[in-house]
Structure formats: C-alpha cells, structure tokens
Amino acid sequence: MKHLFSCALGSRLSRVISVASVNEILEDQGSWMGKILWVCDEHTRMYVPEGTDCVVLPSGEGAKRWDSIETILGKAAASGLGRDGKIIAVGGGVVCDLGAFAASIFMRGCAVSLVPTTLLAMVDASLGGKTGFDLFGMKNLVGTFHPAHEVYILAQSLRTLDDAEYRNGLGEVLKHAILSEDDRLATYLEENRGKLLSRDIVSMERMIVDSLKVKQSYVESDPTETKGIRDALNLGHTFAHALESVGNLTRFSHGEAVAWGVVKALHAGVSSHVTPVPFATRHEELIRSYGFDVDVTVSDRGRFFEALRHDKKKRASQVRFVLMEGQGRHLLQPLTQQQVMAVLGFSGVE
C-alpha cells in the first residue's frame, strides 16, 4: 500500500492510494467506525471480500439508471447503514458513478470509497467527485458532486481488461496530455507506446499517476465546476456526448468518442485561429498512433445537433466548447452551427 497524493475538493480530502490487493483496502478501512456496504457488478464481484454486505449490479452502461440506485439504497437501509456508513464501489465508471451517487443521497450523504477497475475509471471517474446516472436518454442528466474519501488504484486489475476497454481509458489519458501544464505526459506517451500497450505495470502506474495529477490540478481549483477552470476537462466531451447520443449511448465507447471529440475540438480550434497548427498536429498524430478512429462520420445530423443543444455545460442558453490555445491553456467559446458542420466535414446545406 502506497499513499500517492491527496486531492482537496472543497472540504473533502480524497486520498489516492496504490494497492496490490483488496486485502490492503480492508486493512486501510480497519479503523472505520460505521457500517460498510460494497457495491460491484457481475464482472467485479470477484474483488469483493467474502462475508461482507454487498450489492451486485448488472454490468454495463444500461445499469446507469434509478433502479440501480434504489437497489443500493435499499440494501444500505437493510444493512443498517447510518449517516456514518460508507459505500465502497468496485468497478468501472458506471459502478463508481452509481455507488458515489447513492452515497451522496443516502440519508443526505454518507461516505464513499472508490476502487476503479478500468483504466477509464482510474484516470477519470474516480477523482473529482462527479457522480450520476442517465435519464431520458441523456447522459448524467442526474448527478451530484460527492468526492470519495479514498480512491484505491489496483493496477493489477488492468492486466485482465479487454483491449477495447483499455483503449477506452487511453482516450482520457491522451486528453490529459493536452491539458497538462507541460508536455511530459505527451512525451511519455509518445516514447513508451510499446510498454503501455503491452500493459507493463510500472509504466501503467506512472501513466495513471501523471494523468490523475493533471486532473487534480483542474478539479482542486474548481471543485464544483463553477469557475470555468474545471470545464477544461470537458475538452472533446461536447462533441463526444453528442456522438454517443447519436449512437444511443452504446455504439461508441466513451474513450473512443472522447478521442474523436478531442480531435474535432483541435480542428475547431485551428479553424477559429485559436489552436496552433503544430500543436494540433502533434496531438492528432499521438491519438491516431494509439489506434483511435478519429475519422468516424456522424450519421444522423439532426440528432447530433439536438444532443448538442441539450449539453449540460450550457450557460445562459449557450453551448460553449473547450478550445486549446496551446499546452495546458484553454478557453471556452461558442461555435456556430456552420463551424461545427465544417469540422464534421458536412457541407453547409442540411
């Protein structure tokens, strides 16, 4: 067990801890006074210690709905959790988001620890306090800010992840390489592609910690996304969420959609004379080198623009896109429908 760093989110300090096994988590939780409920899905129940109170959710994005929350809340009540209780969520982004959301509303908030078991959840969902689920087909329409007490990084769990799911997480890592205040993460990704793609544990841990520290620098300055700083993490996401909506939330993985969206945002930045061409080119090439298809075309323009209009980052009824002025420097800017169409490779006529 190794304490990596702590992330301050409002009044909550999230401890980020590297562990070699679930036993180390049990050891670390030994001093917790209240009751504990574990939450996992069908794929991650193997990580949950025997003899503990546990909720097993169905696997997949489809589970990200109120029913799952109600199941967790019911089990928490039945297990006698009080407001001094804790939920430990073990799984990918869906399980982490659901477990943390349930914790945020159970008796007006109990504690939560996260044990992300996918690369995407390790570098994204686990840190920063965002929780939520989907409603009316809209991603994370419902949610809260409820930072975890502990985030346990169990890098071992990445060894058995399938390739598509691993690449899913690399999409967010590549985004963090753009947002980092320096280009060390980008260079590391350029120079260690072989080791990272063959899942060398030491290389992966280095990548995860560097990626999380980029995220930390944004979320600490803006815990509830009200200052326009944290919005930078949304780079590529406005495009990505709309693409995911067109694909009914299932056709594209989040990481694939984000990698695609990041490239679209770089293009939009170049065409708006905000992003320097060499910067955009370097990162587009890096993203392509990790095997992402950034040439996907949007099949249903109508639904795509409808989804854009419902983007939850809207302020004063205007959707603002994250554009990059260069390494670690972003701005928020609306784009006209014509600009978006051009970036998507559509002609002006609908």
Place this chain on the structure above:
Amino acid sequence: MKHLFSCALGSRLSRVISVASVNEILEDQGSWMGKILWVCDEHTRMYVPEGTDCVVLPSGEGAKRWDSIETILGKAAASGLGRDGKIIAVGGGVVCDLGAFAASIFMRGCAVSLVPTTLLAMVDASLGGKTGFDLFGMKNLVGTFHPAHEVYILAQSLRTLDDAEYRNGLGEVLKHAILSEDDRLATYLEENRGKLLSRDIVSMERMIVDSLKVKQSYVESDPTETKGIRDALNLGHTFAHALESVGNLTRFSHGEAVAWGVVKALHAGVSSHVTPVPFATRHEELIRSYGFDVDVTVSDRGRFFEALRHDKKKRASQVRFVLMEGQGRHLLQPLTQQQVMAVLGFSGVE
C-alpha cells in the same frame, strides 16, 4: 418586498424575503439570467404566474417519492434548463423538499428558490438546505443539502390555511421556543395566543421571523449537520418520526408528532436528571395550551422500536436523543429501551 435577513450555509447565502404577492417574486427574479421552472401542487398552482414553465405535482405526503422527482427533471430538461437554471418551488414542505432535491441533482445542481405556503414549511423546510423524499416507507431516507438562493415568506398564504395545517406549523414554532437562546419567543407565544390563533398577519410575521432566526443560529454553525449543533433541531423528532412510522406516515401530521415528541423528550430529560422540572412544565403547558394532544399512546410497540432503530441520525450504530439542559442548551444522549418505555408509559414487560 422586504429583505428580512440572510442565512449563510456553507458557501451559499440564502436570502429570506417577505413578499406581499407573487408579483414581487417575479420582480426580484427579473435579473436571473438562466431559465426558470416553477414547481407546485394542485393546491398551490394558483400562486404560479401564467405563461411560465410549470410542473404540477399531486398534493400530499404520498407525492414525496422518486416519480415526482423524475417528473420535475423531465420537465426541466424539456424546458431547456441548463446548470444556470432555477427551480422555484411553491407549496408546503413536500413541494419544497421535492423541488429542492430535484434542483440539487439536476445536471449536478441548479439553483432553487422556495415559496413556502404553509406555516410548517415557512419555519422549517424552507431554511437550512435539507431536501429529500421517502423510500421503502422511511421518511427522507433519500436527500441532500442544497440551500435555497431565496426563501420568500408570503404570510398572506397562511390566511387560507386550514386549522390542522396551521397547528402543524405551530408544533415546530413551539420547539424553536425551547431551543432559542432566550425565552422571548416562548413569552411571545404565551402572551399572544389569541392573536396568533386568529392569524393576525403582523403577529404571525413576528412569530415566523423569530422562529426562523432560532433555526438560523443552529444551521449556520453546522450547515451539514456534522458538528452536533444542528442536531438540536431534531428535538422531539426521533420520537416523532417513529410515531409517524407507526401511523404509516399519514395518521399524524408532522407538527402533531413533533409536539408529542418534544413533550416525550422533555419527560425523558427530566427522568434522566438533565432537564429541570420547571422548564419542562412551562413548555409542556405552553404546548398543551395551543391544543396539541400530547397524550397519544403508541399502539404498535414493535414497529415503534423498529423505526427507532432505523433513525437516520444514528452515529456508530447508536440512536441519540436530544435532551434539554435548559433554555437553548441541549445534549445528545442515547436512551435505553427501558427509559423509552417508561416515557411512553409502558410497563417493562413487552
């Protein structure tokens, strides 16, 4: 329109404003940039201005469930609210709790204003940021802390309230008279019973503001109920919630249950040598003088104790009761089953 005071809850300042009509609310909201959704129930829709986006919920405690939240969230999404949107809830405690809870989870939190139209909601639900709904028959099992931007006191709305509902709010006012740092509110209630029961507007406004200021002093020092200060407001509520559970949440009004619970807590305090007898006697007499039946007997002991065991104020698996050492001085203390039985007038044999 008159700004009465502001209440600081964490980083949020709740402005408490006295208004003579809904037009004054519209005027005050004139500068709000985002979209607004009104939430009311069948009884309070008459207060909602025409031509505004509005959700009408069913009336009554039965509406305090997830379905209502989903209805609000659906209408908010359809009305194009963003995170800069605002929900204005007009109604009793149920509507205020639901509207504020929906606001707290819509896109991870949008703004909320409250227009309580019952005395109970004015002196209790509206200030302090508590939101929630019932699940699995447990009151407010689900909820958040999400203080309102504005609380509008429309004292006129109390003129048409039925007597039972008005007395419902008096239960909380009588509790605040005990918790106040001095006995001015108690004396005011003793000396102005006639005017208050005939709903003289000036007297009611004085009572509401004094009562809210008592609540303010507790919630400001402990916005999320983690310091044991705010727990004082729970005086009588552990008993009351259990009584309400036995009555299936419908037989007893909240204020009746609270008045009964406060007297039980005073008795428990006396029998534990915590509460001075003259203090307990003065307040029991005051409560009786307002027509509360504090002699209700619990019909189903089993369910009553089961409900006590699930009290959400539990810490380290122990239910703690609020006992009064005197005017405005409380302590939190567990009671044995025998002590509770004695206060309820049961013999030791079940």
